[in-house]
Each structure stands twice: as C-alpha cells, then as structure tokens.
Amino acid sequence: xxxxxxxxxxxxxxxxxxxxxxxxxxxxxxxxxxxxxxxxxxxxxxxxxxxxxxxxxxxxxxxxxxxxxxxxxxxxxxxxxxxxxxxxxxxxxxxxxxxxxxxxxxxxxxxxxxxxxxxxxxxxxxxxxxxxxxxxxxxxxxxxxxxxxxxxx
Ligand code: FES
Ligand code: FES
Numbered sequence: 001x002x003x004x005x006x007x008x009x010x011x012x013x014x015x016x017x018x019x020x021x022x023x024x025x026x027x028x029x030x031x032x033x034x035x036x037x038x039x040x041x042x043x044x045x046x047x048x049x050x051x052x053x054x055x056x057x058x059x060x061x062x063x064x065x066x067x068x069x070x071x072x073x074x075x076x077x078x079x080x081x082x083x084x085x086x087x088x089x090x091x092x093x094x095x096x097x098x099x100x101x102x103x104x105x106x107x108x109x110x111x112x113x114x115x116x117x118x119x120x121x122x123x124x125x126x127x128x129x130x131x132x133x134x135x136x137x138x139x140x141x142x143x144x145x146x147x148x149x150x151x152x153x
Contacts, residue, residue, distance in 0.1 A: 001016075001017050001018075001019070001065065002014070002015050002017070003017045003026065003064050003065065003067065003068055004068060004069060005026070005064075005067045005068065005069070005070060005071075005072055006070070006071045006072065007027065007031060007033065007071075007072045007073075007074065007077070008033075008072070008073055008074060008076055008077030009077065012031055014026055014030045014031065014064075017030070017064045017065070019063075019065065020063070021063070021064045022041070022059065022060050022061070022062060022063060022064060023050070023052070023057075023059040023060075023062040023063070023064050023066070023067050023072065024036055024038055024041070024048045024058075024059035024060040024062075025038075025064070026064045026067075027050070027059060027072070027074060033074050033076055035074050035075035035076045035104045036048040036049065036050050036059050036074050036075065036104060036105070036108075037101055037102075037104055037105065038060065039101065039133075040060070041060045042060070042061075043058045043060060043061040044131075044133070045102070045105070045131075045132070045133040046058065046102070046105040046106070046109060046129075046131045046132030046133060047101060047102055047104070047105040047132070047133070048060045048105060049104070049105040049106075049108040049109050049112075049132065050072055050073060050074045050075075050108060051071075051072065051073040051074075051108065051112070052066075052067060052070060052071070052072055053070050053071050054071075054073075056108065056109060056112040058131075059072075073108075074104075074108070075104040075105075075107050075108050078107065078108070078111055085107070085111065086149055086152055086153065087107050087110050087111050087114070087145075087146075087149045088107055089149075090145045090146070090148040090149035090152065091103060091106070091107060091110075091142075091145040091149075093145075093148065094141050094142075094144040094145035094148055095141050095144075096137060096141040096142045096144065096145035097137075098136035098137055099135070099136050101135075102132060102133060102134040102135070102136075105132050106129060106132045106134070106142060109128060109129055109131070109132050110128075110129070110145075110146050110149060112128075113125065113128040113129070113146070114146075114149060114150055114153060118150060118153050119150060120146070120150060122143065122147075125143055125146045125147070126143070129142065129146070
C-alpha cells in the first residue's frame with residue numbers, strides 16, 4: 001500500500017508498505033530517520049517513542065497504516081538541524097547518556113512530560129519515564145537531566 005504521512009513537518013510518501021509493517025520500520029528503513037530505536041518491538045522499552053498527532057506512542061506498536069494522513073514527530077524533529085533541544089542539552093550536561101540507545105526515546109518522553117507538566121515532582125518524573133528502559137545509567141543521571149531541563153524552562 002501507499003502511505004502518506006507528515007514527519008517532522010514534511011510530507012512523505014512511501015510505496016510498497018506491507019499491511020503488518022510498523023511505523024517504526026517506515027521511519028527507520030524507508031524515511032531514513034534512525035532516531036527512534038528498535039530494541040524490543042513489543043512496546044516494552046520506550047526506545048522507539050515518537051509523537052503521533054501530538055500523542056506519545058511507541059512507534060513499534062503503531063501500524064504504518066494507522067499513521068496515514070497523520071503527523072509524526074520524531075526526536076530528529078525536536079530541534080532545528082545541527083542544534084540540540086533544551087532537553088537534549090540537559091541530558092548531555094547531566095551525563096545521562098552512556099551507550100545512548102535509550103536516549104532518543106527518553107528525550108521524546110521527557111519533552112512530552114515537560115510539555116504537560118513543566119514542574120514535575122520526582123515521583124511524576126519516574127512515573128512518566130517508567131516505560132523507558134535504560135540498561136546503563138541506573139536512572140539517577142536521567143532524573144538529574146529531567147530536573148535540569150525543567151528548571152531551565
Ligand atoms: S522498540 Fe518499541 S517499545 Fe521497545
Ligand atoms: S544509556 Fe545505554 S541503555 Fe540507556
């Protein structure tokens with residue numbers, strides 16, 4: 001099937017999309033946007049987090065066909081090219097990035113949290129990021145980064 005979707009403000013068309021194909025696969029393999037990571041493909045790790053019409057979703061759980069005619073924002077769309085968003089800067093400065101595999105998903109999830117709740121408590125941060133798994137950092141630096149990003153908004 002042919003898919004028409006707007007990604008990071010730009011219209012895209014993809015041909016030959018198969019019925020069971022995920023939005024994550026389209027983003028990474030057809031549109032050349034590798035920011036959303038492919039780890040579990042089961043909605044368990046949050047590494048593929050993107051916005052779909054402004055709602056935070058796991059792109060691995062969204063069928064490409066469900067994105068027809070809709071707007072997707074990936075981590076690549078959170079800041080102008082060659083610039084970092086305030087959340088990305090905070091993650092770097094706080095040392096919240098080790099292997100980096102979880103980072104794009106955490107950045108999008110943090111962006112979503114702070115958009116809804118600019119001054120989250122630690123409990124609210126933990127709850128909002130509970131679906132984003134990190135195998136490296138132990139989460140303390142990630143919490144520091146989210147607090148830093150919130151304080152700067
Ligand atoms: S790859 Fe989508 S939640 Fe893990
Ligand atoms: S920094 Fe490696 S999984 Fe989070």
